[in-house]
Amino acid sequence: MPILSLPTPALILLIAPSGAGKSTFAARHFSPTEIISSDRCRAFISDDENNQQVTQAAFGLLHHWTRLRLAQPRLTVIDATNVQYSARQPLLRLARAAQVPAVALVLDVSLATCLSRNRQRPQRFVAEEIIRQQYHEFTSALLHLSREGYAQIRRLKEDTLDSIQILREQITREQITDEQAVREALETRKN
Ligand SMILES: Nc1ncnc2c1ncn2[C@@H]1O[C@H](COP(=O)(O)OP(=O)(O)OP(=O)(O)O)[C@@H](O)[C@H]1O
Ligand SMILES: [Mg+2]
Numbered sequence: 001m002p003i004l005s006l007p008t009p010a011l012i013l014l015i016a017p018s019g020a021g022k023s024t025f026a027a028r029h030f031s032p033t034e035i036i037s038s039d040r041c042r043a044f045i046s047d048d049e050n051n052q053q054v055t056q057a058a059f060g061l062l063h064h065w066t067r068l069r070l071a072q073p074r075l076t077v078i079d080a081t082n083v084q085y086s087a088r089q090p091l092l093r094l095a096r097a098a099q100v101p102a103v104a105l106v107l108d109v110s111l112a113t114c115l116s117r118n119r120q121r122p123q124r125f126v127a128e129e130i131i132r133q134q135y136h137e138f139t140s141a142l143l144h145l146s147r148e149g150y151a152q153i154r155r156l157k158e159d160t161l162d163s164i165q166i167l168r169e170q171i172t173r174e175q176i177t178d179e180q181a182v183r184e185a186l187e188t189r190k191n
Helices: 022-029 038-046 052-071 085-098 111-120 128-147 179-190
Strands: 003-008 011-015 035-037 076-079 102-108 152-157 165-170
Touching: 003 102, 003 152, 011 022, 011 085, 011 128, 022 035, 022 076, 035 038, 035 052, 038 052, 038 076, 052 076, 052 085, 085 102, 085 128, 102 128, 111 128, 128 152
Parallel strands: 003 165, 011 076, 011 102, 035 076, 102 152
Antiparallel strands: none
């Protein structure tokens, strides 16, 4: 069974287009209070998870909520597409300010699967053109992630998504205060 080891606390950015299965994956592996979802933020503000008119306010809430959790610091999972650098950058800044490692968790799901899951889901439907555009941004993001400053970039293949087990590696406060120490600790554990 494949195991994914994640530092804890950390800021985990799920990265995948709509329909890939981010919310499903998050609900399977993390507790509800650990997950901050952009769609839930839309709902908290407007009672409608699909309301695109409150995007700015929803992300304002998402960032505020993230900042408060990282100040503790607590493991925080961002359930949003995060395919655009403009979405990832403020989150990376929050992690850096809180001296918590940021992890890019890529759900490497094909466009065909995203489209087919989107068609089959009962609760909502995202326009296919939007998913195609997000997929285009997603493939371009994959080329740039290594230069954005994550402590780890983990890429989960579609066929391992259902079987993966997540192992939480506790990081001490002393390690958190030194980003370099966090990276070295993770490297040591890998070897
Ligand atoms: N591993 C999986 N195998 C089969 N179906 C899945 C899997 N993961 C998710 N699904 C189904 O695919 C659909 C989309 O999943 P989900 O809502 O989790 O995607 P999402 O990435 O959160 O999309 P969005 O960005 O639009 O919120 C749902 O109907 C879900 O039940
Ligand atoms: Mg979702």
